[in-house]
Amino acid sequence: MNDFSPRLGQIVITLLNQENPVSVKFLADIIGVSKRTVQRELEYLPSTLKKYNLSFHSKAGTGVWIEGENSDRKNLLSILSEDDSLDVSNRDERRKRLILELLKEREPQKLFYYADILTVSEATVSSDIDSISPWFKKFGISVIRKQGYGVYLDGSEKAYRAAMSSFIDENITSDTIISDSVYDVRNDAIMNMVSSKDSNNIYSLLDKDIIKRVISCIMSLNNSHIANLTDTSYTGLILHTTIAINRIMQNEIIEPDNRLKEKLENDKDYILAMAIASSLESEFDIKIPDIEISYICLHIKGSKSQIIDSSEFNESSVSDVHDLTSLVYDMIEIFDHEASYLLQQDDDFIRGLISHMQPTIVRLSNGLSIKNPLLEQIRKDYSEIYKKCEHVSSFLENKLGYKVPEEETGFLAVHFGAALSRIEDTGISKRRVKIGVVCSSGIGLSMLMKTRLEKEFKHSSDIFTYGKSDLNKKVFDDMDFFVSAINLDESNKYDVIYVGPLITDKNIQEISNKIKQYEVSPKKNDTESDFIKYLDFMHRITYNIKYLLERFSISEIPSDISFGDYTNILRDFILNDDESFDIVLSDILKRESLSSQVFSDLGFAIFHTRTAGVKNISFHVCIPDNHMTFTDEYFKNIRCIATMLIPQDKYANENSKILGIISELIVENKSFLDALSSNNKEKCSDIISFAMKQFISDVKI
Secondary structure, three states: OOOOOHHHHHHHHHHHOOOOOEOHHHHHHHHOOOHHHHHHHHOOHHHHHHHHOOEEEEEOOOEEEEEOOHHHHHHHHHHHHOOHHHOOOOHHHHHHHHHHHHHHOOOOEOHHHHHHHHOOOHHHHHHHHHHHHHHHHOOOOEEEEEOOOEEEEEOOHHHHHHHHHHHHHHHOOOOOHHHHHHHHHHHHHHHHHHHOOOOOOHHHHOOHHHHHHHHHHHHHOOOHHHHOEOHHHHHHHHHHHHHHHHHHHOOOOOOOOHHHHHHHOOOHHHHHHHHHHHHHHHHHOOOOOHHHHHHHHHHHHOOOEOOOOHHHOOHHHHHHHHHHHHHHHHHHHHHOOOOHHHHHOOHHHHHHHHHHHHHHHHHHHOOOOOOOOOHHHHHHHOHHHHHHHHHHHHHHHHHHOOOOOHHHHHHHHHHHHHHHHHHHHOOOOOOOEEEEEEEOOOOOHHHHHHHHHHHHHOOOEEEEEEEHHHOOHHHHHHOOEEEEOOOOHHHHOOOEEEOOOOOOHHHHHHHHHHHHHHHOOOOOOOOOHHHHHHHHHHHHHHHHHHHHHHHOEEEEEOOOOOHHHHHHHHHHHOOOOOOOHHHHHHHHHHHHHHOOOEEOOOOEEEEEEEEOOOOOOEEEEEEEOOOOOOOOHHHOOOOEEEEEEEEOOOOHHHHHHHHHHHHHHHHHOHHHHHHHHOOOHHHHHHHHHHHHHHHHHHOOO
């Protein structure tokens, strides 16, 4: 019915079923939205109820309620109850809501807790839990029920994040109470982030009240583009807008630039930026200058949506993203060489920094200024991070040819500080690495080598010198890896880097990379269970290789196929019935949006991703039916398209090694690429088998 939106209808049904006034918080908990959302909906209620001979009342300290004759109350209740769109007992929506509530609750809760939220019986909740358990299982999460204790989820923090991310992808655009609850989760995450006590959390400098009001303004627009932003981009929009409001309220006005406005004012994103500005002006009673609206527009344009239109994948845009990704990785190396390995594993940080750099480069290239109200506090409270970012800014000046103002350096410090804070939150710790330095005698040359290595790595490694005669099984087992100036017979069993008498800068880089790998891995141990672990490892490896070889296939598809059509046919070629195509597709698109995996100059595309949508590794190849190259612009000059999927589980690194071998074959072995392109499956299988045999014989655990 047109008088009531689905959410307002639910509020009215709840009020009509109450004999006494209730609080706004009570309504928010029942409906599953924020108090602010309920208050916004209630503004429309007095005028709407008049035609039904009812009236709405609100009193501070008492609550809210509906007054009227019982017959009129029953009449409206009957009308609303017949409206399917308002049916809270709708099974699919109810189960989605239950999934969300379980993800939000980290502590065990009794069945009646969820029964009260969903307004159903405990038996219905129990049945719904049975139905949604397989959804959680895809992410390695179990739904545990214990008598007298309650219901709770059991899984790793990484699994929780993967499940929540997937749930948001699936439901953020749905016009239901679920969408609002997802927004609540996103906004709670933002508030938790700025409230973090971590030493590197620069976001804690932001005014929390302003953030809450900015969130309220942006949510009030009910804009689909904002709804479809990735978590990283949505967070960035909220925080950058908060900084802009802080800037304006402190009268730190940016110098106007009419050129930028002229370039952007006909852009569809500029219209959205003006709508955001209008909402903010009303909320904060301020005037937002055109230059700030332009900057909001630039931030929106630099953001990434969760829903990716395949028609947007063209050579220029992918090339731009690729260049930006390369630039960001270089920036991370400059910021902190030792921390770069961990920072580069943080996809949220990478995406956020890419999104930040797009409008930043526009500002720099056009000589546009920007004020950073947090700059002095950042310099004072986070001086070490800021100094490192000064080196990053110097690198950008040399790389891009533009002057980087100190205000921009401050914004970079915000991003890097947040990433370091996340590393602290996830509990990733680095241990000292044990390196054995070997020469013929263990003195002389090895001591010179040790001195050079200690100069470079004394803060991260313990370095020991050995002569060849000193080496035995205990020494080999005790060290993480060796740096040797002489040939070691045992080098096929242990990790050895060979160097010349004088260690070169190239050697230092290789050793540094090796240290990064070991410092985040468990220490070696000599327990008797190692052999059992080795057997388990070999069993998994051989099983997965056998599984891959048995299911490897090559398919001919239309030579003019587009990227979007290609992703749609993956369901038939790769996925089993019980595997989630939507999750796989989302992960492929996210990976491709970060950096294209189409290599036109090499003649192939390799779409590879870790995903919770599959249970086993898979490798499938598609070739054009014209037996030449694909003709669509996206796949221009491509002879074959390989898709590699890795289950997102605790064995993902092992499976990555297996598929990494195949990737290397495609890149390095022309005979293998020719065999793939000519649909010679038998020859391809032989080449893969030979490579896997070599891998198994060389494998170390």
